[in-house]
Amino acid sequence: MKTEKSTCACQKDTDESTLLKRLDVVIKEYREKSGALIPVLQIAQGLFGYLPEVALKRISLGLDKSYSEVAGVVGFYSFFSTVPRGRNLVRVCLGTACYVRGGKQVLEAIKKHLGIDVGQTTPDKLFSLEVARCFGACGLAPAITVNDDVHQRVKSAKVHEIINSYRTVSRAKAARQKREKT
Amino acid sequence: MSNPMEQLMKRRESAETRLRREKFNAKVRITVGSATCENAAGAPDVFKQVEELIKRHGLKDVTLSRVGCTGRCDMEPVVTIFSQRTTPVKYITMTPEKVEKVFDSHVLKGIPVKDLAMPNEGVQDTDFTEEKLWADARLTDRFSSVFGDVHFFGKQMRMTLRNCGVIDPEDMDEYLMVRGYQAAVKVLTEMTPNDVVNTVTKSGLRGRGGGGFSTGVKWNFALAQKNEEKYIVCNADEGDPGAFMDRSTIEGDPHTVIEGMIIGGYAIGARVGYVYIRAEYPLAIKRLEIAIAAARQAGFLGTKIFGTEWDFDIEIRLGAGAFVCGEETALIRSIEGERGMPRPRPPYPAASGLWGKPTVINNVETFANIPVVILDGPEWFSSIGTAKSKGTKVFALAGKVCNTGLVEVPMGTTLREVVYGVGGGIRDGKAFKAVQTGGPAGGCLPESYLDTPVDYESLTAAGSMMGSGGMIVIDEESCMVDVARFFLDFTQDESCGKCTPCREGTKRMLEILQRITSGRGVEGDIEKLLRLGDTIKRTSLCGLGQASPNPVISTIKHFRDEYEAHIREKRCPAGVCAGLLTFSIIPEKCIGCGACKRKCPVPCIAGKPKEVHEIDQARCIKCGQCFEACKFDAVKRS
Secondary structure, X not given: OOOOOOOXXXXXXXXXXXXXXXXXXXXXXXXXXXXXXXXXXXXXXXXXXXXXXXXXXXXXXXXXXXXXXXXXXXXXOOOOOOOOOOOEEEEEEOOHHHHHXXXXXXXXXXXXXXXXXXXXXXXXXXXXXXXXXXXXXXXXXXXXXXXXXXXXXOOHHHHHXXXXXXXXXXXXXXXXXXXXXX | OOOHHHHHHHHHHHHHHHHHHHHHOOOEEEEEEOOHHHHHOOHHHHHHHHHHHHHXXXXXXXXXXXXOOOOOHHHOOOEEEEEOOOOOEEEOOOOHHHHHHHXXXXXXXXXXXXXXXXXXXXXXXXXXXXXXXXXXXXXXXXXXXHOOOHHHHOXXXXXXXXXXXXXXXXXXXXXXXXXXXXXXXXXXXXXXXXHHHHHHHHHOOEOOOOOOOEHHHHHHHHHOOOOOOOEEEEEEOOOOOOOXXXXXXXXXXXXXXXXXXXXXXXXXXXXXXXXXXXXXXHHHHHHHHHHHHHHHHOOOOEOOHHHOOOOEEEEEEEOOOOXXXXXXXXXXXXXXXXXXXXXXXXXXXXXXXXXHOOXXXXXXXHHHXXXXXXXXXXXXXXXXXXXXXXXXXXXXXXXXXXXXXXXXXXXXXXXXXXXXXXXXXXXXXXXXXXEEEOHHHOEEEEHHHOOOEOOHHHHHXXXXXXXXXXXXXXXXXXXXXXXXXXXXXXXXXXXXXXXXXXXXXXXXXXXXXXXXXXXXXXXXXXXXXHHHHHHHHHHOOOHHHHHOOHHHHHHHHHOHHHHHHHHHOOOOOOOOOHHHOOEEEOOOOOOOOOHHHHHOOOOOEEOOOOOOOEEXXXXXXXXXXXXXXXXXXXXXXX
């Protein structure tokens, strides 16, 4: 099966109808397979960056499942999100090893720095914050991930440096895209 | 058609020719660790740097490859240099700068850089050859000859992790060199399903996912089912916080898991296998995909595998972030595309599992042991371990211990040997407080239990459990009530909500713990926790609920005084519970150096240089960094 990354935190700059067409192809490919719902949802989240209602409706019709069943599955798994995420997804590990080595303090510092709570996105849509239960990087505790990069032995006094490095990259990228458009 | 074993051996020969040409006959062979944790520690930059250096110097007889994790998490990234007839040298905590230095000296001039290498105490193998690495010896014997790090590896026995850090996980030929797929071919050509089941039963291998159920008995049960369609599932939904051995096994040696599944599939009569793996493990997924593709291309998966009449293929399914899916009936629901909710057993999955068909679910580590059992024999396998627990167990040793990482020890090794022997004792000279095994389902054991041998029964009797193998060492700086609250917070959040004791009970227990840690505990809270815990244990539907009170019950049993200090004296002895703490600056001692102000992440410390500083209590997050930063003991924690 395809394992398109669904952790992608950026909303791709492709319009919705193109994405829905791509989703239709995926649905068609998986329609006959048993247990297709979760893989399809994972791919859909990879396409859209989150799971908008229109995509869920398309999936429910395409796989011949009731909308409530699809929504139930989406709500059950923490991996799925029905709200748009920021360009960068910050996940703080609160697994046991990270916890005993100061993961909680790191989380507090990031919350203060970004001014948002867990599960929220900054008003400028640059960062979303989540907590995770162990990336399996326990030897490097405390760990955080930003998008797919793992940062090890994070110190709460240094989180602003990590966050700001992504802020700079994202701003530069946004500026470049704006220039290209005009 | 020639005999499948001959074909495999022929393939191995051509693999050897290829590897000798491309990798092993080189004057110098360099390997860079490349598991998730090593990558986080900077391995990709180190790899690039070595690549660049080889190119820059135009060296033709130096080769570079990636290997899996050796388990020395605190020393990563690790770069190993093999040169003919000398013990390989492992360089630790490498950076692009350091590796350049190593390259200049060791690779170009042949002089190892001692101060950057892993301290090698004890016996050294002075007559190392590549042949030793690939000898047809017992699968587990290979390790120490490659890794001279005797004081860490010498106390271990690498069975599950026998190839991790030795072979390139993305190159199937290297797996073939370490007797890869020989067990599968042996099973398919020389043994009946019954023979396989009997062999596994005889070996005494028990499920490594935590349950500890006999693998052979489980397989036998599925074999006995009359059904055309059966399934075999590898549970790689390693959800326990603090456990990462399954990730490392797949990242370091994916083919061994595939081989184990082929054997299991044949034994029970399943032609389709699923690997249910966490989406949080992108590298493990990638390596598994590469391995499956390579195996398919070689005819080891698909139709008529290895040239026999047997068909078997594997599909990967990604988890979607639900801890409860590690429970087998919930996992089945999840593969079926439903909400991952457990159901009552019986019927057991071996009778009615995936899509109502007989299904065997085993853990990654269990599958990785299967080739060892087949090739080295059940008698040898069962000679290791204790009377009831055979073989070895991998532990993810983490927390406040010197050597964090993956360790694999024979069953029956004591906790003390793991923590102090292999683990090297407590970090920063702090005092040991507890060791937590079994993840959110296990318990915390104090100093007096350190001589408990690690096996299924002993750990359970001590009030903890084997679990999947997370082992977190806790020192005096952690508050046990807070640790219990942490685990309850986890299980409460991950409770699927199907049965009331788990859904409501864990919530109530968590509320009581939150009350205690924030200084609002009342007399009788401890008794309430114990009563609730007992009820949840006895009435929950699945393992998650039944085990969820364990961290609380075990900490009350062993650290009741800490609970009482929180409740009666409103005091957190370890100084962790933020609700019971305040940080303030003692004016007489403060010289106004500003060290605390610079460290404060919020920042909430005000004060001009050389004047007394002050902490704004309303904004203070009680992180304690000012307390650690002050060299004049002017920050008071109370």
